[in-house]
Amino acid sequence: MKKIIYITGILIILGLGIYAIYPSKANTYKGKNTYKNLQISKEELKETEFLQNKKAVVYLSTTADQDFDGKGASYAVFIDNHGKSQGLQMKGLELGSMAINKKNILLEEKDRVRIVGEDYKEFPMSKKQYTGEITGYLKNKNIFFSIYNSGINKGSYNSDVRFGNEKGFKTSTIPFYIASSGLNKTDLSILTHDVKENEFNLKKVVFNKDVKTQQVTKLNTQKDVDMNALSPILADQKYYYFILSSTLDDYNAKVYLYQINKINKKQKVFKLLDYKDMKDLVATDPYNVKNSAYLYKKELYYVNGLGDVYTFNTSTQKIKKKFSLINANQSKIRHNEETYFKDNYLYVFRYNEKKSGKYYLEQYSLDSGELIKSTDIQNFDKLSKSIRGKNIYSYDLKVLQ
Amino acid sequence: MKMKTVSTMALAFGVLFGSNSFASAAETDNSYFDKVLSMQPDVTSEELLSSVNEISINTGESKDAIFEKIYQELKSDQDKGIKESKSLKVTIPEKGQSTNLEGDEILGGSGGTVSVGSSTKGNFYYTPSQTAYLNHGHVGMYYSSTTIVESVPSDGVRTISTTKRKVDSSGAVVKSVDTTTAKRTAAADWAYSQLGESYSYNFATNRSTSHTGAKNCSKLIWSAYKLKASLDLDVDGGLGVYPRDVRDASATTKVRNI
Numbered sequence: 062m063k064k065i066i067y068i069t070g071i072l073i074i075l076g077l078g079i080y081a082i083y084p085s086k087a088n089t090y091k092g093k094n095t096y097k098n099l100q101i102s103k104e105e106l107k108e109t110e111f112l113q114n115k116k117a118v119v120y121l122s123t124t125a126d127q128d129f130d131g132k133g134a135s136y137a138v139f140i141d142n143h144g145k146s147q148g149l150q151m152k153g154l155e156l157g158s159m160a161i162n163k164k165n166i167l168l169e170e171k172d173r174v175r176i177v178g179e180d181y182k183e184f185p186m187s188k189k190q191y192t193g194e195i196t197g198y199l200k201n202k203n204i205f206f207s208i209y210n211s212g213i214n215k216g217s218y219n220s221d222v223r224f225g226n227e228k229g230f231k232t233s234t235i236p237f238y239i240a241s242s243g244l245n246k247t248d249l250s251i252l253t254h255d256v257k258e259n260e261f262n263l264k265k266v267v268f269n270k271d272v273k274t275q276q277v278t279k280l281n282t283q284k285d286v287d288m289n290a291l292s293p294i295l296a297d298q299k300y301y302y303f304i305l306s307s308t309l310d311d312y313n314a315k316v317y318l319y320q321i322n323k324i325n326k327k328q329k330v331f332k333l334l335d336y337k338d339m340k341d342l343v344a345t346d347p348y349n350v351k352n353s354a355y356l357y358k359k360e361l362y363y364v365n366g367l368g369d370v371y372t373f374n375t376s377t378q379k380i381k382k383k384f385s386l387i388n389a390n391q392s393k394i395r396h397n398e399e400t401y402f403k404d405n406y407l408y409v410f411r412y413n414e415k416k417s418g419k420y421y422l423e424q425y426s427l428d429s430g431e432l433i434k435s436t437d438i439q440n441f442d443k444l445s446k447s448i449r450g451k452n453i454y455s456y457d458l459k460v461l462q
Numbered sequence: 463m464k465m466k467t468v469s470t471m472a473l474a475f476g477v478l479f480g481s482n483s484f485a486s487a488a489e490t491d492n493s494y495f496d497k498v499l500s501m502q503p504d505v506t507s508e509e510l511l512s513s514v515n516e517i518s519i520n521t522g523e524s525k526d527a528i529f530e531k532i533y534q535e536l537k538s539d540q541d542k543g544i545k546e547s548k549s550l551k552v553t554i555p556e557k558g559q560s561t562n563l564e565g566d567e568i569l570g571g572s573g574g575t576v577s578v579g580s581s582t583k584g585n586f587y588y589t590p591s592q593t594a595y596l597n598h599g600h601v602g603m604y605y606s607s608t609t610i611v612e613s614v615p616s617d618g619v620r621t622i623s624t625t626k627r628k629v630d631s632s633g634a635v636v637k638s639v640d641t642t643t644a645k646r647t648a649a650a651d652w653a654y655s656q657l658g659e660s661y662s663y664n665f666a667t668n669r670s671t672s673h674t675g676a677k678n679c680s681k682l683i684w685s686a687y688k689l690k691a692s693l694d695l696d697v698d699g700g701l702g703v704y705p706r707d708v709r710d711a712s713a714t715t716k717v718r719n720i
Contacts, residue, residue, distance in 0.1 A: 124628065126591060126600050126679070129504070129615040129663070156626055191616040212620050213658025238621065256609050256621055257654065289580070289608040289625050308580040308607055311718060343579035343720075346625050394574040394631045454575045454628045 099440050099447075101139065101149045107181045112461060114141045117422060118166065119399060119410060119441070120457040123153040125191040127451050128171075134448045137168050138441055140422065142462075146440040148447075157193040158351065158457035160205050166459070167196060167205040169223070176205065180227045188232065190221060193456070195251075195293075195351070197244035202268055208251075210239060222272045233272035237264070241303055241350070243294030250277070250294040250301060259284050263294075263301060263321060277301070278326040280319070291316060291347055292354035292363060297375060299323055302361055304333060304354060312339050318361070318373055318380075333363065333371060333380060344393035348400050348409075352458065355402030357427050364400050364407065367391055370430070384430025386411075386423070397445060399458035406433070408460045418442060422460075494529035501536050504663035513667040517701065520670070528701065532666045535700045542706060543597030546633060547590060576631040576720055580607045580624050584646025585638045585717060586683050588709040589629035598665060599705035601679050602627070603686065605654045613682045618660040619653075634720035640713045645691035653686040666702045680705045687713075 105111060122135035133153025138146050151170035160167040165178030171190060175183040192210040199206065206224035211234075213219070220235040237253035240261065244250075249266040251274070261280035267273050282288055282305075292304035301321040308314045316334040321327070336345055346366045347353035355362045361373040368389020373380050386409055390398075396412035397420070407425045420438040425431065445453060499507060514528050521528075578587045581604050591600040602612030610627050613619045639646060662668065662676035671677075673685040684703045687693040695711040696703040708714075 124614075125616045125620070126612075126614040133616070189616070191614075192620070192622065210620075210622070212617050216658075240623065256605065259606065287580070287607040287609070289623060291625065311581070314580075343577055346577055346579070350625055393576050393579070395576060395628075396574050452575070452630050 099147055099444055101147045105147075106149060106175075106177060109179050109181075111181075112164075112166065112178045115139045115461050116142050116144075116436070117401075117408070117410070117458060117460045118159060119397065119455055120157055120159050120168075121397065121445060121453040121455045122155055122157050123448070123451045123453050125153075125155045128153050128191065132451075133171065134451060134453060135170055136444060136448075136453060138444055140438055140441070144418075144422075144436045144438045146438055146444055148444040150448075154190060155192050156210070156456050158196040158207075159459050160196040160198045160207070161459055161461065162198045162200070162205075165227075166461070167198070167207070169193065169196060169207050174205075174207070174223055174225075174230055176227055182227045184225070184230045186223060186230065186232070188221065190223075194220065194239050195242040195244065195249075196457075197249065199244075199247055199249070199268060201247040204268060206249075206268065208235065208239065208242065208266075224268060224272065235266065235272060235274055237262075237274070241290035241292065241294055243296070243303070245294075245296035248296055250296065252280075252290060252294060252303060259287065261288070278321060278328070281328055281330075291350050293351050295354055295356050295361065296323070297356055297359075300375070302354075302356070302373075302375075304363060308342065312342060313337055314339070314342055314345070318363075331373065331378065331380065333373065334365070341391075341393045344391060346393075348395065348398040349455075349457070352400050352402070355407075355427075357402070357405060362402065362407070362427060364409075366393070370407065370425075384425070386425070387432055397441075397455035399455050401458045401460050402427075403460050408458070410438075410455075410458050494526070494533040497533050498529060498536060498666055501533075501540070502663055502666060505666070509664060510666070513664065513671060517667060517670050532701050535698075535702055535704075536666060538698075539598060539704045539706060543590070543599065547597060574631040575628045576634070577625050578602070578610065578627045578629055578634070578636070578720055580604075581636045581717060582607060582638065582646070584643075584650045585636055586708065587629070587634060587636045587720060588705060589634040589720070590632065591630070598680075599709070600629075601683055601705040601708050603650060603653050603683050605650050611650070611653045611657065611682075613656075613659070613661055613677055613679045615661045615663070619656045619658060619677070619682060621654075621657065629720060631720065635709070636717040636720060637709060637714045638717050639687060639691070639693065639695065640715060641687075641691045641693060645687075648690035649683075649686035652690050653682055656682060665704055669696065669701055669703050680708045683708050 117140045119138045123133040127133050135151045135153050137149045140146050154170050157169055165176045168175045173185050190209040194208045194210050196207040204224050204226050209221045211219045211221040217236050218238045220239050222233045223230055239251045240254035241252040251264050253262045263277040265275045286307050288305040291306050295302045303319050306314050306316045314336045318331040318333045320329045344366050359375045364370045368386035370384050372383045399410040401408045405427050409423045418437050418439045419442040422436045424434040426433050514525050517528050518525050583606055586601050586603045588601050602610045605611040608624050610622050660676040662678050668681040680703050684695050687695050693713050696707045697710040
């Protein structure tokens with residue numbers, strides 16, 4: 062009996078001690094306790110109908126420099142049809158993105174890929190990746206793929222590739238630094254950049270047993286002018302299109318649309334925008350250069366960071382401002398804003414300090430420019446701040462339905 | 463038996479509630495060597511010892527004195543980081559007002575994000591960031607007006623587009639180095655030539671480590687200007703050059719807030 066009292070006494074003191082020492086830490090570790098109910102469980106993730114009530118997914122990650130302790134983190138935040146958010150926390154992958162097909166979504170992280178949806182699978186990857194470039198699904202091959210900006214290895218540049226499906230994933234390497242890329246149905250293109258020579262080349266990427274590139278053409282750019290890619294590579298039956306900017310100084314920049322004939326490789330350059338005496342030139346950069354442009358009904362749409370949507374008519378080559386996002390923020394400071402074109406709509410993931418959930422998803426008609434729908438998002442703000450001691454930034458938005 | 467119970471309970475109390483004072487006592491007994499290692503957990507004791515040995519041979523100073531100097535410099539940088547993170551202001555766009563954020567809020571990403579944006583070749587950017595376990599900050603250099611060359615813990619020395627490189631919007635700046643365009647260009651070219659080199663967690667003695675081979679973010683920029691422009695971009699000298707040392711170096715001028 063005395064022994065029981067003795068042990069009970071010790072346990073009580075230990076319990077009190079732990080409570081006295083650790084409560085402040087427990088309260089501030091937002092990711093572990095306060096937001097536990099916002100995390101997607103493994104069981105939920107593996108349900109075949111997991112995606113059925115999901116409207117959209119936002120991908121966020123720490124930057125590569127924050128992975129000093131191997132604890133860089135990323136999130137796939139799934140937003141359901143009622144605007145409720147739930148997050149799947151993964152390892153970090155700066156500039157990571159997601160790919161979708163009719164049944165599944167590909168999620169990637171530093172050392173793993175997952176296929177989530179009707180056929181849940183996950184594959185550990187032996188080589189870690191830290192900087193993403195493009196992710197997609199090739200319907201004709203039934204494969205998901207992801208290409209990474211992996212860096213120099215043995216004197217040459219490596220952009221590593223992961224590709225596969227529910228049966229397994231393989232890896233390969235493309236020996237180029239990639240400035241921009243784009244998947245147009247079954248045609249994957251990359252704009253490679255030799256930074257030292259300041260030379261751009263348009264190439265096709267072909268997936269067979271291995272991954273190979275085919276030269277399309279070298280871009281006619283001036284060697285002494287630095288260019289930045291502001292859009293993905295788009296393509297219709299006749300041409301490739303992409304947008305590059307040339308910054309003249311801290312206040313002035315020109316934005317060019319490149320059009321390259323698929324057959325004769327002739328290049329045409331159109332001045333899309335001319336920013337003069339801008340107080341905040343960085344504010345003009347799109348929310349996400351990977352999701353900033355789209356082809357619809359013979360018009361190329363481009364949404365810039367000021368919320369203005371411009372069109373280039375591929376038949377008449379006329380350029381005009383078609384519409385603007387309502388009350389678009391004119392500041393360069395972002396709060397995970399993202400854009401995504403799908404069918405005849407432009408979706409915009411936005412932030413407003415005054416809203417209770419702070420985030421909302423807008424849907425604009427490309428035909429009329431009108432705002433069709435706006436959905437308030439709950440709990441995204443909490444999830445985006447839940448990684449203690451690290452900052453996560455948005456890198457992709459996909460609208461699923 | 464009673465006495466045994468009471469004394470065991472007292473011991474448990476002591477272990478738990480006295481742990482802070484025990485830790486403090488232990489801390490004061492630790493050598494500066496242990497303290498430095500604990501502040502840079504990814505630096506091996508061999509690496510640190512070897513570096514300090516070399517400094518000791520070159521300067522004639524005792525190893526103990528060198529370890530103390532390293533510790534004081536690390537502590538000073540840490541304190542500076544904490545002070546800065548507490549005083550940072552952020553602007554809430556919808557309100558158009560500035561507000562103070564606490565350190566933890568800043569590290570949780572409350573202040574918004576921004577692309578580093580374009581700047582002149584040879585300029586560099588600084589952003590407050592947890593690098594190598596402490597809030598050392600981070601610096602990266604403009605290889606061209608649209609491409610950053612920087613050393614990051616995972617990749618080592620890499621390039622990234624200025625539109626794709628996001629940083630926290632509070633406290634980040636672009637700075638230029640006060641030298642000729644030719645020297646700025648040469649420094650940026652040298653930094654680019656280091657692409658693929660791995661990352662070094664050793665900030666403490668990085669002024670005396672080799673210019674080639676593994677390096678951290680501040681060492682990359684410091685070496686580039688030391689070798690190509692004979693400039694010492696380290697505000698306080700000492701044994702280590704930290705990102706804030708580069709930011710605050712006298713031969714630099716602020717271009718813009720990011």
